[in-house]
Amino acid sequence: MKKRIILLVLTAVMIASMALAVGEVTIWSWRTQDAEVWRQVQAAMRAEGINVTIKFEAFAPTEYDSKINLALQTGTGPDLVYSRRLPGGRTAELIKNRLYLPITDLVDTSNFPEAALNSVSYEGDVFGVPFAVQVVGIFYNKDIYDRLGLSEPGTWDELVSNAEAIKAAGTTPFFIPGLEAWALTMQHAMTGVSILGPDWILDLTEGRTNFLDPKFTDLNKKLNDLKVYYQPGFLANSTIDQDAAFAFEQAAMVFYGVWGYQTWKELNPDLNVGYFMIPPATADQDPYAYTYLDGAIAMTSNVKNRQGAIEVLKFAAKPDFGTIFADITFNIPAVMGADLPDDELFKEAVNTYENHASPYVYWVGSVFVTQKPSLYDDVLSPGMQALYAGRITPEELSQMAQDAISQWYPPLMSE
Amino acid sequence: MTIYSFIVIYPLISSLVLSLYRWPGVGERVFVGLQNFRTIFTGAFRTELFNAFFHNVYFFVLNTSLELGLGFLIAIMLASKIRGAKIFRTLTFIPNMIPIVIVGFMWRLFLNPQVGLVNQFLQTVGLGGLARPWLGDADLALTTIIFVNVWRNLGFYVLVILAAILDIPNELFEAAYIDGANNRKVVWRIIFPLTFSTFRTLAILLFIWSFNIFDMVYALTGVQAGPFRSTDVLGTLFYRTAFGGLGAAAVDMGLGASITVFIFAVVMPASILYVYLAERRQRGA
Numbered sequence: 052m053k054k055r056i057i058l059l060v061l062t063a064v065m066i067a068s069m070a071l072a073v074g075e076v077t078i079w080s081w082r083t084q085d086a087e088v089w090r091q092v093q094a095a096m097r098a099e100g101i102n103v104t105i106k107f108e109a110f111a112p113t114e115y116d117s118k119i120n121l122a123l124q125t126g127t128g129p130d131l132v133y134s135r136r137l138p139g140g141r142t143a144e145l146i147k148n149r150l151y152l153p154i155t156d157l158v159d160t161s162n163f164p165e166a167a168l169n170s171v172s173y174e175g176d177v178f179g180v181p182f183a184v185q186v187v188g189i190f191y192n193k194d195i196y197d198r199l200g201l202s203e204p205g206t207w208d209e210l211v212s213n214a215e216a217i218k219a220a221g222t223t224p225f226f227i228p229g230l231e232a233w234a235l236t237m238q239h240a241m242t243g244v245s246i247l248g249p250d251w252i253l254d255l256t257e258g259r260t261n262f263l264d265p266k267f268t269d270l271n272k273k274l275n276d277l278k279v280y281y282q283p284g285f286l287a288n289s290t291i292d293q294d295a296a297f298a299f300e301q302a303a304m305v306f307y308g309v310w311g312y313q314t315w316k317e318l319n320p321d322l323n324v325g326y327f328m329i330p331p332a333t334a335d336q337d338p339y340a341y342t343y344l345d346g347a348i349a350m351t352s353n354v355k356n357r358q359g360a361i362e363v364l365k366f367a368a369k370p371d372f373g374t375i376f377a378d379i380t381f382n383i384p385a386v387m388g389a390d391l392p393d394d395e396l397f398k399e400a401v402n403t404y405e406n407h408a409s410p411y412v413y414w415v416g417s418v419f420v421t422q423k424p425s426l427y428d429d430v431l432s433p434g435m436q437a438l439y440a441g442r443i444t445p446e447e448l449s450q451m452a453q454d455a456i457s458q459w460y461p462p463l464m465s466e
Numbered sequence: 467m468t469i470y471s472f473i474v475i476y477p478l479i480s481s482l483v484l485s486l487y488r489w490p491g492v493g494e495r496v497f498v499g500l501q502n503f504r505t506i507f508t509g510a511f512r513t514e515l516f517n518a519f520f521h522n523v524y525f526f527v528l529n530t531s532l533e534l535g536l537g538f539l540i541a542i543m544l545a546s547k548i549r550g551a552k553i554f555r556t557l558t559f560i561p562n563m564i565p566i567v568i569v570g571f572m573w574r575l576f577l578n579p580q581v582g583l584v585n586q587f588l589q590t591v592g593l594g595g596l597a598r599p600w601l602g603d604a605d606l607a608l609t610t611i612i613f614v615n616v617w618r619n620l621g622f623y624v625l626v627i628l629a630a631i632l633d634i635p636n637e638l639f640e641a642a643y644i645d646g647a648n649n650r651k652v653v654w655r656i657i658f659p660l661t662f663s664t665f666r667t668l669a670i671l672l673f674i675w676s677f678n679i680f681d682m683v684y685a686l687t688g689v690q691a692g693p694f695r696s697t698d699v700l701g702t703l704f705y706r707t708a709f710g711g712l713g714a715a716a717v718d719m720g721l722g723a724s725i726t727v728f729i730f731a732v733v734m735p736a737s738i739l740y741v742y743l744a745e746r747r748q749r750g751a
Contacts, residue, residue, distance in 0.1 A: 117491070117710075141717070144490045144491070144493060233690070284598070287599030287601045289574065433695050437693070440603075440694065
């Protein structure tokens with residue numbers, strides 16, 4: 052009898068300890084800045100009684116997708132990966148080939164808005180826990196604005212006159228990282244949502260207009276005319292140069308994303324940063340912000356610690372994860388209900404995401420970047436550099452876009 | 467032989483086979499015959515392919531002229547036993563030991579248009595008018611990359627050419643000087659003809675390496691090879707096609723493989739010539 056009781060107690064202890072110890076979970080990402088997030092998630096999960104060890108590894112963004120493809124096919128991938136959003140050729144292929152597993156019935160996704168879940172859903176199943184939302188626009192140095200008596204512009208012309216006043220005062224109005232073509236595409240796309248407006252982008256997507264519309268050419272022209280307010284030699288500058296110049300108050304404004312805020316504050320804690328959406332052409336139009344889901348945490352077919360991976364995903368779908376994530380990265384968490392940092396700029400970015408996000412876009416998250424030639428890779432990236440260098444005209448950039456996308460996108464194909 | 471076949475022959479045949487398929491990197495491969503070759507040699511892709519190809523040609527011509535020309539001059543200086551020759555020899559070889567990624571990072575800082583060492587130096591010596599956004603000017607970017615490449619690799623060519631010069635029997639120099647030859651004549655009548663086979667070998671190797679160049683361009687102007695593809699080479703075009711450049715655009719390993727077959731077709735005759743000359747030299751020895 053005594054032996055039986057001891058055996059029962061031992062079995063109970065073993066079961067209890069097994070339920071708590073979920074072992075090591077490996078996560079791969081392209082975001083180096085998230086290492087501390089996962090250290091704190093591990094601590095928080097352990098505090099909840101889930102004995103997990105999270106092994107986080109980050110890779111260069113440019114090599115990340117190839118690494119994931121190769122690793123998952125050869126069975127050497129991690130339990131969880133940061134996956135790109137949908138629609139997107141790469142993620143769709145991974146899902147179609149069952150290299151990402153559905154988590155629909157495994158994780159409670161009720162803390163996410165429908166828009167975020169749409170970016171990770173494929174044929175009715177959810178393929179990841181969304182982690183961050185990005186807001187892009189113009190970030191400006193409030194002290195410089197205050198010193199010159201400037202206010203946030205309500206129209207494009209007011210933005211130009213602010214730039215003129217800043218230039219006249221001897222400061223660089225805009226710092227542009229022109230060496231990195233993706234940043235110029237982002238600049239075009241964030242300006243487009245306000246200048247062209249979501250209705251025009253919807254018309255474009257549905258083929259009621261095309262890139263040869265004078266409105267699109269006028270947008271190209273507006274951006275090209277703005278280059279007199281950029282730093283000299285801007286086509287040779289990188290985003291690292293931009294971070295340093297903006298943080299150390301060498302330039303008054305940058306066209307960038309909220310993810311840059313963390314770096315600027317690290318470089319200069321006293322920097323006083325403000326944000327505004329790209330102003331529309333006229334005062335009677337509403338401004339819009341380009342916002343997008345950065346990605347999701349997906350479970351792979353290579354998962355070795357399934358139970359541990361599901362526990363981590365469950366935690367990532369809770370507001371607590373959002374609190375940790377936002378506190379460390381100053382990025383907007385995709386999960387709702389998180390305690391957000393008490394920071395004016397951060398609150399403004401969240402407000403923008405919730406109230407002024409453009410429902411239609413033509414860059415990341417749009418159909419125009421899912422095939423080749425892509426509006427992102429093959430048109431606007433080289434095209435904006437060529438426009439700024441004076442090698443092509445605004446009209447030619449429009450023609451480039453139309454010629455490229457009409458090769459494969461039926462609504463824009465000429466009859 | 468088995469190991470060699472596994473490491474060299476298998477990937478080669480695998481690339482050739484892959485060039486006949488459409489394959490996004492995962493899932494099923496779709497046989498398309500020669501369609502990938504039709505794609506790269508026609509339409510918009512053709513423009514990109516030949517833009518990159520001619521950049522490789524330019525890279526070969528300028529890079530080879532500079533590396534062999536400067537390498538020869540420096541090797542002659544070192545062979546003439548000037549003071550500090552050993553230190554100078556070591557100094558020229560140091561950049562060769564720095565990994566390409568670090569070279570790229572370092573030179574991006576040096577070439578920064580506002581605060582970079584290069585423009586600051588030009589301003590300090592009164593040549594501020596020559597300061598340029600080196601990597602941001604489409605007319606200069608590829609040439610700038612070639613100069614950085616020369617900076618990094620020159621030491622290797624100096625050492626190889628120096629070894630060839632030191633191989634020349636001393637009696638030949640002594641006889642030439644006794645016969646009244648000046649330094650210029652010694653260089654062009656003795657040193658150059660007797661080291662010519664080394665130059666020929668190095669030129670063939672540089673041809674092969676120039677058509678396989680990727681890392682230096684990637685480290686300095688990235689996979690987009692900007693500004694607006696002015697630094698694009700076949701290596702970066704292959705990378706964008708097979709692995710993707712930016713965003714979520716579809717990628718095609720098969721189309722990428724057809725670019726590697728094109729590179730192979732360009733490089734192969736030079737490789738055969740190199741092997742032929744090396745064997746003939748061995749037989750002669």
